Amino acid sequence: MQRIGVFVCHCGSNIAATVDVKKVAEMALMEPGVVHAEDYQYMCSEAGQARIQEAIKEKNLTGIVVCSCSPRMHENTFRKAVERAGLNPYMVEVANIREHCSWIHKDIEEATKKAVILMRAAVAKVNLNTPLKPGESRVTKRALVIGGGIAGIQTALDIADAGYKVDIVEKTPSIGGRMSQVDKTFPTLDCSACILTPKMVEANAHENITIYTYSEVENVSGFVGDFTVDIRKKARSVDMTKCTGCGVCQEKCPSKKTPSEFNRGLNNRSAIYTPFAQAIPNVPVIDREACIKFKTGKCGLCSKVCQAGAIDYDQKDEIITEKYGAIVVATGFDMIKLDKYDEYAYSQSKDVITSLELERIMNAAGPTKGHLERMSDGKPPKEMVFIQCVGSRCSDDRGKSYCSKICCMYTAKHAMLIRDKYPDVNVTVFYIDVRTPGKNFDEFYRRAVEDYGVNYIKGQVGKVIPQSNGKLLVRGVDLIDQKQIVKEADMVVLAAAIEPNPDVRKIATMLTASIDTNNFLTEAHAKLRPVESPTAGIFLSGVCQGPKDIPETVSQAGAAAVKAIGLLAKDKLMTNPCTAHSDELLCNGCSNCANVCPYGAISYEDKEVNDHGKREVRRIAQVNSALCQGCGACTVTCPSGAMDLQGFSNRQILAEVDAICR
Amino acid sequence: MSTEKKQAEQIKEISGVNPLKCMKCGKCSASCPSYNEMDIKPHQFVSYVQNEDIESLVNSKSLWKCLSCFACVERCPRDVKPGKLIDAARQIVVRQKGQDYLLADEIPELLDPDVPQQLLVSAFRRYRR
Structure with a gap:
């Protein structure tokens, strides 16, 4: 007793x-x-x-x-x-x-x-508890970072600086992510590339960091401290050890009609390409869908012009299998598709653009070499209209329920930069609320209004109508003056909502990390454990967890790194002793438990058992207690009652039920 | 319950609209082709119902200036849909007049079958006033 x-x-x-x-x-x-x-x-x-x-x-x-x-x-x-x-x-x-x-x-x-x-x-x-003793498991002292944007780069640098090996897996041909597409950053207006590229170079040169670009995580198994990950290194068709990055192949490539992903489709790229000049690694990839050699067998021009002999049309995808102690997800975001917002005429007019497209237009390395001009006819605009909250804060099925958080600030930035560089351009911003919490953020927005004369109007735009004279008729409302506003604009910029990278669903499933209805990864605790996933050993960095700007992303990336380092610094981890085990005399080898186990912890073995003096070989369930997380799914599935969970035994649970019903 | 409160509840029930969801973006008023004809603007309809000032609503010019084009219903990002509220307010007026019925033979026969039913009913109320 x-x-x-x-x-x-x-x-x-x-x-x-x-x-x-x-x-x-x-x-x-x-x-x-x-x-x-x-x-x-x-x-x-x-x-x-x-x-x-x-x-x-x-x-x-x-x-x-x-x-x-x-x-x-x-x-x-x-x-x-x-x-x-x-x-x-x-x-x-x-x-x-x-x-x-x-x-x-x-x-x-x-x-x-x-x-x-x-x-x-x-x-x-x-009354039925028994003392339990946790086991131990080892920690592989290597971290994996999924995503090579500013979040992934910062996390990797911080972990690497602490002395641990880190691998970055990046889907696209270069690290850099969204930040490399941005022209200037708020609220200081410094050039995005100028502050990002040193970090990219540092990550590339760091002895503890290995970067796998043009690669994707294919499979994840194991558990905290001991994950095994398969990484698919897609065939680049260019030998990374030979390529000198001279760029001649890209100049000579005759297939130049593929929309540039980096420039958001505003101009075209060649079939063999590096996304941007400062790409890391500075080694191009061949887009096999666009390449004439791959499509017709004829061409091979890039191979002929390559002095280094780096072109390799026969290269195959490669699977790299590596063990990791911790995994950081830093998969970032994209802008939502605007095909459901026909009232803003995005698909009807080239002069209706998203804010990220404007970033590329404003950028010196962009499709217009940094000149603000209409994509339809190359003319400089005189009237520009910005529309806020396109697809953000929507409770209908067209948009996202959340505030995308960064749009108010980048729109103020765009408006200010345009008024600064082109003082004769009138800029109007239609807003619902201007949200600028953050250090020096509201001052920044006020500068746009007070010093740069940006016309902020409280109200939304109902419709944008392309006119036969090439202009855009914007019908909006000024709720403070109680006036409907109809004006002609040369360009309309839509602050489209941001959403987590669609690939994150697949990755979260592989990691058994939970995800919310908007595809943002869920934190272990919204306030007290904001950079950890409820799944042990998985950490969150950047916008994959929720909308944030660059300084916030960098802070969170550092926090995720600290948590990963805290894990890697341990030699051994205590395992949860509340794991399942099967009673070999009751188990009938039906496989039901193995089918429901989310962690792949149950296997079967043929074992000789002594059933009340009767000796026979039976197929019996075996639980790998290192993999078992103690969820109890097997215990309720087992038809013969053979599965039991330590610390939550069937007897204990029935005793609780009895006590409740007494 | 006061009459105004009762009527406000009735409007919410008929329209199926929750005015509290409105975030005051004004997209309804930005979309409205009758905006300049209206004394109470589409976005204000929402707050009038919320504040239970139904008296002003039913006596407004706007009630009968709304064309029932449903642009606001189509574009509202918050599922508030002022056009539905306006139509519900009309229905309240019509009910008070004891005309809460439709004669089947009055509905023109050559209607486009793709037109939403509510648009028909709404337009019908307006022109049969």
């Missing part, structure tokens, strides 16, 4: 205002095995933990029940507290009388009744 102590927490007034905590403690004393019960204002406090430790010593307690908040909150706190008092940490049970009781009920009598029942269930469980 256990000697159980029950500790009922007031949680200030969080619990005590709705639950009669004294009564819960009194009732606990009537439960079998309970030899001590008390209530206290804050059980999680230093003093509260000391009370538990004292009671363990004074009354020789063997099991503890804490009636408090969710075990997600403080189970670990109390486990550590009892361990310091010499008790096995798995002899603690937490009855959640806050989230599951006081917070959701109003009636004191009813809530108290429920709290007593929850306490009883926990006592019934502790």
Whole structure:
């Protein structure tokens, strides 16, 4: 028989205002095995933990029940507290009388009744608890970063600087990501490439960093500290060890009609290409869909002009298999497609563009060499209209429910840069709200209004109509002046919502990392663990977790790196002892458990068993406790009741149910 | 419940619109072809219902100036759809007049079958006033 102590927490007034905590403690004393019960204002406090430790010593307690908040909150706190008092940490049970009781009920009598029942269930469980000992698993001292944008680069640099090996896997032919497409950065207006390329070069030169560009993660297995990852290195058709990056192949390539991804389709690129001049690695790839040699077998011009003999048409995709201790997701974002927003005439007019397209137009290395001009006729615009929140903050099925966060600032930046460089261009911004929280952000926006004369209008645009004279008729509203506004514009710029890179769904599935309805990766805790996925060993960096600007991304990238380093610095990890195991006499080898196991932890082996003197070879389920996460799916699936979970045994759970129904 | 409150609830029920979802972007008013004819603008319709000032709504010029073109319904990013509110307010007026019915033979026979039903009913109310 256990000697159980029950500790009922007031949680200030969080619990005590709705639950009669004294009564819960009194009732606990009537439960079998309970030899001590008390209530206290804050059980999680230093003093509260000391009370538990004292009671363990004074009354020789063997099991503890804490009636408090969710075990997600403080189970670990109390486990550590009892361990310091010499008790096995798995002899603690937490009855959640806050989230599951006081917070959701109003009636004191009813809530108290429920709290007593929850306490009883926990006592019934502790009566059957056994001491458990966590196992150990090793940590591979290497990290994988998925995505080579500013988030991935920063995370990799920070991990590498701490002395650990890092691999970056980037889908496109170069690292750099969205930031390499941006012309200037807010609120300082420094050139994006000028601050990004040194980091790209540093990552490339770092002895601890390996960069796999034009590569994708194909398969992930294993668990925290010991992941095994297959990386598909797509055939570049160019030998990276031979290529000198001279660029002659790109000049001579006769296939030049593929829309440039880097310039958002505003101009074309050759079939053999590097996305941009400062690309890292500065080695082109052959786009086999566009290449004449691959399509018709004739051409081969690039091979002829290559002095280094680097062109290799026979190159094949390569699979690299590597082990990692930690994985950081930094897959970034793209702008939403605007095909559902026909009222803004995006697909009808070349002069209706997205803000990212404007970045390319404003950039000296862009399709217009940095000259602001209409994409339809190359004429300089005189009237420009910016429309905010296109697809952001929408509750219909056309857009995204969230605020994309960066648009207010980049629009102020665009407006300001245009007014600065082309003072005769009138700039009008239609906005719903201007959101500029951030250091020097609101001052930046005010400068656009006060110093640069950008015309901000509170209201939306209902329709953009391309006219026969080549202009765009914009019909909007000024809600403050109560006027409908109809004006002719030369260019319209849409601040399209941003969304997580669509590939993230596939990656999240491989990592068993959870994802929300908008495809943003979910944090382990929205406030207290913002850079960790609930899946152990997976960390989040950049916009894959939620919309953010460059400084925020860099901060978060550093935070994700610190968390990964904290993991890599350990030689061994304690594994959760609450894992499943099968009773070989009950197991009938049906495979149901292996089919439901999300972690691939169950296999089968033919084993000789002694069933009450009868010896025979049977097919029996085996659980790899290093892979098992203790989810319990197998235990409820097993038709013969052979699967059981340590710490949550079938007996314990039935005892809880019995206690609740008593 | 006051009459105004009751009517506001009725408008919400008939239209299926929750005015609290409005984020005051004005896209409805930006889209409205009758904007200049209206005394209460489409985006204001939403706040009038929210503030339960139904008296002003039913006596407004706007009630009968709305063309039921449904541009606002089509483009509203928040599913608030002021055109539906306006139509519901009309229905309240019509109900008060005891004319809450339609004669089948009055519906022109040669209608485009693709036209949304609500548009027909809405237009019908307007022109049969």
